[in-house]
Amino acid sequence: MICAKLLTQAARLALRDELGANQSALMHKIPKVELHVHIEGTLTPELRWRLAQRRGVKARFGHDDIKIDTLQDLRTAYDNIISSAQLCAGLPSEHLVTFFQAYYSGFEFLTTRQDFYDLAMDWFRRAAAMNVRYCEPFFDPQGHTSRGVTWEDMMGGFRDAQRTAASELNIQSRWIMCFLRDQPPEDAIKHYKAALEYRDMIVGIGLDSNERDRPPCLFEEVFALARRDGFKLTAHCDVGVKDTHTHIRQVASTLAGGCGLDRMDHGLNVADKTDLTALVAQRDMSMTICPWAYLRRETYDSIAERIRVLVDAGIRVSIASDSPAYTDQSWVTHNLLLTQRMCGFTDRDMVKLVKNGVDASWAEPNVKEAILLEIDAVQDS
Numbered sequence: 001m002i003c004a005k006l007l008t009q010a011a012r013l014a015l016r017d018e019l020g021a022n023q024s025a026l027m028h029k030i031p032k033v034e035l036h037v038h039i040e041g042t043l044t045p046e047l048r049w050r051l052a053q054r055r056g057v058k059a060r061f062g063h064d065d066i067k068i069d070t071l072q073d074l075r076t077a078y079d080n081i082i083s084s085a086q087l088c089a090g091l092p093s094e095h096l097v098t099f100f101q102a103y104y105s106g107f108e109f110l111t112t113r114q115d116f117y118d119l120a121m122d123w124f125r126r127a128a129a130m131n132v133r134y135c136e137p138f139f140d141p142q143g144h145t146s147r148g149v150t151w152e153d154m155m156g157g158f159r160d161a162q163r164t165a166a167s168e169l170n171i172q173s174r175w176i177m178c179f180l181r182d183q184p185p186e187d188a189i190k191h192y193k194a195a196l197e198y199r200d201m202i203v204g205i206g207l208d209s210n211e212r213d214r215p216p217c218l219f220e221e222v223f224a225l226a227r228r229d230g231f232k233l234t235a236h237c238d239v240g241v242k243d244t245h246t247h248i249r250q251v252a253s254t255l256a257g258g259c260g261l262d263r264m265d266h267g268l269n270v271a272d273k274t275d276l277t278a279l280v281a282q283r284d285m286s287m288t289i290c291p292w293a294y295l296r297r298e299t300y301d302s303i304a305e306r307i308r309v310l311v312d313a314g315i316r317v318s319i320a321s322d323s324p325a326y327t328d329q330s331w332v333t334h335n336l337l338l339t340q341r342m343c344g345f346t347d348r349d350m351v352k353l354v355k356n357g358v359d360a361s362w363a364e365p366n367v368k369e370a371i372l373l374e375i376d377a378v379q380d381s
């Protein structure tokens with residue numbers, strides 16, 4: 001039985017393949033949105049390899065102890081990523097790569113406008129194949145400007161891809177600019193001001209990266225500015241991190257001038273405390289839940305139980321993928337199918353979660369309406 005222990009890597013990969021194989025499942029064909037995907041977290045081994053070859057450099061991964069001579073080495077390295085919790089548990093570190101090491105080491109292959117275009121188009125093409133109609137990808141500008149990448153190349157590549165996706169793939173999108181919480185708040189403000197030139201592309205502001213000892217309140221000034229300027233606001237509350245309940249409370253009720261943000265990314269630990277569950281429900285806050293991303297550090301059963309608590313409390317939960325290339329290549333459809341399996345949800349329950357995503361999105365009303373109509377048509381067919 002699937003179970004009260006962490007799933008092994010082999011079990012996760014087998015589950016992914018099994019869920020992905022049943023192409024007639026409603027979750028494959030249903031039109032959907034994706035509200036929590038880091039564009040840098042969609043860099044597959046294949047694309048990393050291609051970008052490295054184009055640049056004429058080695059396809060480094062994580063740190064220099066990891067030997068990557070072939071595309072297959074890279075695929076294996078992606079499969080072997082561990083969580084920082086597993087690292088703390090005393091595994092020998094020289095041959096292992098944590099999620100954040102893997103994720104940030106991919107940034108060095110993104111330099112030119114063409115690189116950013118290729119990254120975004122790779123995602124949009126895959127999204128189209130999964131019947132994603134609208135998405136709000138996150139991007140981490142600080143991870144690029146700090147390496148000398150220009151805003152023009154980064155945003156230009158994203159903009160070109162966004163236009164191609166709309167005209168050729170029937171996918172609308174708006175970007176969410178995330179600040180790295182392990183960098184100084186002043187750097188977030190500097191980037192916020194620089195990004196205003198690209199305002200028409202950006203719908204929201206988020207907060208990501210390593211959450212340990214970096215509470216969201218450190219970023220109050222930039223959130224207050226962004227709210228004043230009309231941006232939507234969200235922040236990561238990663239699962240099981242130190243002080244998570246305090247961080248959740250700030251995101252749900254005190255940030256951005258004392259009312260809290262508009263959405264919460266992850267925040268599964270809301271389910272641990274009845275007062276937090278009631279707070280998020282009463283504020284009518286939406287949450288993006290990415291169950292596959294939790295499998296390396298939380299048990300299958302405990303993830304399922306907490307999702308059920310949130311849904312039963314009437315919280316607008318939507319299901320997303322986070323950084324799918326680094327979480328066993330499990331994309332939004334895999335996350336929906338996993339949720340259905342682990343929570344024992346019916347197709348009808350799942351349609352509600354998919355519609356939650358549309359409601360929680362920051363798309364124009366006509367875009368939302370069109371997707372909801374399409375969902376009803378597929379459901380009735």
Ligand code: ADE
Pocket residue numbers: 038041103208209210236238293322323
């Ligand atoms: N950046 C990319 N994925 C992330 C995650 N799961 N948490 C925080 N920052 C991230």
Ligand code: ZN
Pocket residue numbers: 036038208236265322323
């Ligand atoms: Zn995330």
